[in-house]
Amino acid sequence: GLLNLDAGQAVQAEIDDHNLLVSLQANLGGDAAASRELVIERVAPKAEGGDYTYKARVQSVDNDVHYEMASGGIEAGGFFKSMDSANVPDDIVQKMISIFSGVIDFHHDIAKGDRFRIVYEAGFRDGAFVRNGRVVAVELINRNT
Incomplete structure (x- = not known):
């Protein structure tokens, strides 16, 4: 259009x-x-x-840029279900996967008990959410590494 x-x-x-x-x-x-x-x-x-x-x-x-943080552990349901439980937005999950691409296979390498922490930008205008931005920091502890 x-x-x-x-x-x-x-x-x-x-x-x-x-x-x-x-x-x-x-x-x-x-x-x-x-x-x-x-x-x-x-x-x-x-x-x-x-x-x-x-x-x-x-x-x-x-926009007003806020820094949002999410963290948690990988549950029995797997990586994507754990991201949902921690309220990590889908577009941020995709950015996280792309950051670790070639290093970690999120369908096979992630194990129950792995932990993650992620900080990302979120834009707001007049108090209303507009869109997410860059991933500022991400930590993934995969099988104690």
Whole structure:
């Protein structure tokens, strides 16, 4: 589509008393530290009885970056179930797997009793979660190593 918006993505719209669009705002992505936003705003009508005109701009907005930490032990259910139990977001789990790629096979090498600790960035805007960022630190104790 025109705006490359994902299904289920929130778009804020403001309408007037005649149900006509006043403004529209949509997040276009970015990283944990900043978001790109599309803003469409109504400007004065062209002439008496004419249509409204709209101006669009893309702006960068700073997010508040928090550092989130998760830690835990590997349970009998395996690595992925243990990540779920520790509330590690899926995108952060994928980054962790990629960090250890070629070193650890997460389907076969991880054993019950292994431990992990991970610190990652999370971006917030006006107190609301926007997206996760980089993995800042990760420790994995695999079979006492």
